[in-house]
Every structure is written in C-alpha cells, then in structure tokens.
Amino acid sequence: MSEFKRTTVTAALIYANGPIHIGHLAGCYLPADIYVRFLRLQNKDVIFVSGTDEHGVPITIKAQKEGKTPQEVVDYYYKEIKQSFEEFGISFDIYGRTSDPVHHKLSQEFFLKLYQEGKFIEEVTEQFYDEEAGQFLADRYIVGECPSCHQPGAYGDQCEKCGTTLSPNELINPKSTLSGSAPSLRPTKNWFLPLDQWQPELEKYVASHPEWKSNVSGQVKSWLNDGLKPRAMTRDLTWGVPVPIEGNEGKVLYVWFDAPIGYISMTSQLRPDWEKYWKDKDSRIVHFIGKDNIVFHCLIFPAMCMAHGDYQLADQVPANEFMNLEGDKISTSRNWAVWLHEYLKEFPGKQDVLRYALTASSPETKDADFTWADFQTKNNSELVAILGNFVNRAFVLLDKNFESKVPTKLEDSPLEIELKKSLSEIPDKLAAALEGYKFRDALVYAMEVARLGNKYLAEAEPWKLMKENPEKAGHVLNYAIQLVSHVSIALEPFLPFTTQKLRNSLGIAKADWALLGDFESIPVGTSLKNPGLLFEKLEDDVIQKQVEKLQQSKQQMLLQSKQPNPIKDTVDFESFAKMDIRIGQVIAAEKMEKSKKLLKLTVDDGLRQRTILSGIAEHFDVDQVVGRKVTFLANLAPRKMMGLESEGMILMAEGQDGKLSFIEPDSSIWNGASVS
C-alpha cells in the first residue's frame, strides 16, 4: 500500500431511474465509504467518486411510462439519490452524472481516439427499425407475444411473465412500443471492441492480481475460459452520448462504454490535477461494485483502457455479493426493498444504526440476509448495550463526581497496564482488516475498544473508589475518557454521525488515526459536555411495523399478479378454427440432457406417437406426467430445440403461485379427440 502516493476510489454508478435501497448500500457504497474514511483518518491522499448513470434504455422506458422526457426522469432521481447519500453520510468528494456535458465531451474524445487509431471493428448488422418513428428499436422497445408462455407484452430481451430471456426476433407479432407498428429489419453499422484481441493482455492483467477476492477472479476467469467476443460499443438510439463521427446521427455510445469513463469525467470536475489520479503509475485505483458489475470493471473497462493507452488499470475491485431482505431477493419491481429515503424519514438520526447493521452482515463472501429482527438485535444488544452504555457510563460518572472535568491521573496499576496492552493490538488488526476489505471483521475490532471500556470500568469499579479513594476514581475516569476518545477514532469510518457527536463532547476538532494509543489526548481539566444517549432501544412494535410494511407490499404484489391478463385482440372464427387442439396421452417422458426446463414427451395422438418438448421440468417429475391425458396444439409449426424437433405444444395453465397445471379432460376421452 505504501508504494502508492494516492488512491482513487470509485463506487458503482447507479441508473438514475429509481431510488436507493439497502442492497445498493451494502453492495458498494457503504464499504467504499468506510474505506475512504479510513484513508482520510490517516491523512492519505484519496478521492471518492461516484454518480448516476443517466443513459441506457431503462431510463427511456421509465420516462415513456411516466410521460416524461428522459432528462426529467434523470434530473429527478439524480437529485433524490444524491440527497439520500448525503443524508446517510456517504462522503463522496464528487457525485456526478453522465448526462453532464463534460462527461459527453470526455467520452467522445475517448471513443474518437480509439476510432482514429483503428481499435474498433466496424460491422453491419440487421436491427429492428420503426418506420413511423424513424428510429432503430432497442430490445426493450419491442413487445410481442412470448414464444415461451404465449403471454402478450413480452419485451425483446425478456418476458417478465415467465422470466425467459429472449431476443427480439423470437417474439411473435413484434410491435414497436413507440408507434405500435410492426418493425422491419434494416442494416445498420456499429463499432465493436474486439475483446478477443485483448484477451492475452487481460489474462496477464488478471493473473497479476492473485489477491482479488475469489468471487471476482472466479467470475472473470469463467469469462476468459469461454473466450471473449467482440462487443458493440455503439447503439442505434437517441438517448446517450452521440457517436462523434460525422454522418452517424441517431447513434450513441453503448452505456457500458461511457459509464466507467464517468468515473474519470467526474474526477475532472473535482479538481484541476485530476489526471494524475487516473494516469499516474503511483495512483491506486479501487472500484467498489456489486457482483453484477464484475465483468464490466474487470474485463471490458480494462480492455478499453488498454486500447486507449493513457489510463491506469484498477488495482482492486472489491465486489460484494448481494444482500437479501428477509430471506427474499431484493427487487425493485416487486417493491421488496428497504428504501433509503424512506428509512431516513422513518428513522431520523439513526443513520449509524443502519450503517452498523449493514456492515455487520455485509455480503462480503456470499449473499447475506438483512432482517428487521437482526437490525433490532444489533441496535439493542450491541450499539445500545455495549457502545452507548460504555460512553454513557463514563460521562455520567464524570458528571456526578467530577463536575464534568477530566480528572488527574495517578500511577498506572496493573489494570491500566493490561488495558493498554489489549488496546495496543487493536489499531494494527483494524488497519489490516480495512486494508484487506474485510469490513465486517474490522467493525468487530473497532467495537472491541468499547468492550474493553466496559470491562475496565467493571474491574476498576470507580463508583466504589469514590467512597474510599476519590483520587484513584479520578484516575480511572481519566482513562475512561481517553477510551471514549479512542472509540471516536476507531469507529469513525463506520459510525460517522456518532463519532462526530463524541468529538463535539470531547472537544476534538478532527479525528486522527495517529492518536490511537495516545492516553493523553484529552488534557486534564478539560470541561466535557455529556452527549446524552447515543442510541436508544428499539421496541418490538417499531420493528413489527417495518415487517408488516414489507408483508403488505408483498401481498399487494401478489394481488396484482393475481389479476387476469386483459383479453387479447378479437380473432375471427376462421383464425380460431385454424388451431388444431387435441387430446393425447403421454406414454413416455424423459429429461432433456442439457436443459433445466425441458422434458421430452412422447404423446399418443391417436394416429401416431409424436415428440413434444415441453418446458415443465421444473414443475413435474418424469413419473408425474407419464400416463396423463393432455391437451395439446397439434398443428403448431415444428421447432427445433436443443437439437430435437418439437411437434406441438402442451397447453398448461399457470397458477397464482406460478405453478403449472395440465389441462386435462374430466373423463377418459380417447386419444386424438378434437377440442373445439
């Protein structure tokens, strides 16, 4: 670490199309903030950069849904997100945005350099085009019937009803969401970054960082083993950074091309000497991200930087896994989340409690689970009982017995010698944990100071000494106060609001790491101001209310999903009559070798045995389907899947819980019977 003169810390850029939730915080913002605060404590040269990613199709979709312009959407969320972070004490040096003209300019220069130096491959591909709207359509702008579950309204990249990943040309009756017309295919030129050409260098780069976390290097090696492929760095869209080559109106840079450049463009707005933070060899770059961003930060952005040539590569990419909530994945669309802006409103002044709870169960090596019960326990039995209690004991004893003034010290007894010895081990352990990005461990070490404080008071018993030897009691309380000052330093990265309160009480202007181990830092005679209770107990009803709030949103979502789909467009009888629906019987079934969802069914249709591949393997075992009467579409065009041809489709109904159910005749109908 000492070989670096300065550290550039980034936290993932987030899409400006929704508010922040605890998953985001635990994933990268909180660990990044702790790390940065730790470096600042040591007076290291560090900058902390993040911001919103304001391009990308999700933004335009959101805008369209709300009847706003993309700019209005990102303006709103940029403000809200920035404010939430500020209130929560995430101490960015700059929180920027990628719609900023400075960012556009820098991204375009970056792109142009690569273009002029021939680092891109130009390729013409066929993309869907909306004639009426006069533009190419992103996957998300094309809707149609899902080829998998046959629900209308599936998007070009994914059907949200059944979760199937799609590509636009698979959709049945694709339509543009802009004009409602059927799109046509048109050739268009785009620029690709040949990642395959950079593979050898990327492999070297990754190999030079054996210290990366196993989840990071694992994911990266997995991609490298598969072999990298050229990736398009431009898109046919209007919202984004325009491609800076003449004659290419209507094309923008791929969001993942310009987003990481955002880190750099934001830095450039922070300070005039920004370049050294990205270009100098003695600058250390650290990207804090969630595991979903690993590939972009460890392969694509480094490849871009290699192609460009001026910029340093990241030294560390501490990616966290995901934070779950009450046993379930956090989901914005299902409203299964604890939103930061709501927390700040409902728990005013309790930023540090959430910071503590999230750090203590941070998803550093595997997905973690946030529960309100755990939040309550952490608050009541750690923050209140150990930290708050110790500080309170020290100040109350001082107020009662020494008129709030720091008393004089005497000769150290074995107790103080023991205390100093225990305490002297903490700074190194704490620093090592923080430098190794083990924030959960680090928090335990920092809390150890308060634990030692409680232990010391219990053993020294100053309340007893007051009666027989007040001067000795004063000696003990001097130590207790020095310990409070230690607490205010060791916990600063984690609990900045609480430690600020302590500094106010102790009359310390600025936290300084070097004062850990100094037992003279609060001078004798200093008049101190009791900070009052640092934390208060959280009663069951408060916690219960939060749990209920979550349950309600879950119920609401369930109710919504229970609502029947709207009736599809009217069809005439002839169209209906074209469908040949029949009853058949499954006489054999087997799991498809390479598929999770597919069962290969042999169906007796009365005439012959036909093979139907059905995506029901996750719902039914082989022996649950053999012998069953089924309803199937007999004249569906055969389709090849996983190497086998499927001749028809089994009709299924989906239950409210998402489970599939066969459509079976209620009496034993003969195989081959027509359904009409």
Next chain:
RNA sequence: GGCGGGGUAGCUCAGAUGGUUAGAGCGUUGGAUUCAUAACCCAAAGGUCGGCAGUUCGAUUCUGCUCCCCGCUACCA
C-alpha cells in the same frame, strides 16, 4: 446443461500452505455486580466443519464423485 461462488455451533458469519482442546458476535444457561438505556462483567453448555470415497502416519482443510443454495450463461414451444 456449462462455468463461477457458497454449504462450519440455535442464528449471522470467521478460519486452517493438512497436525495437540475448530473460532467470533448474537442467542441460551449459571454466577457476580449496581456507575449505566434490566444495560455491563465472569463462566458454561452448544459443532462427527453438506454426504460418500480416495491420497496421507493423520483431513473439516488436498483430490474425485454426489446432494442442496446463489449468480452468470445456453437453440428454456
């Protein structure tokens, strides 16, 4: 299906380049104490380290197979 991550005390998680009694916090139980938000302090109980084989004098730690959870990926009608 392929690839990656993980499966360790009641809960949340550490850890070991293989070696005497496997750790922490919370929870539980017992004790001590009253300065403190019934908080603190001391102590104890709690684990055949997912399962099965193999390598080894010795594996929970290495290898192979297998089961479960999470993620990425795939021609998922």
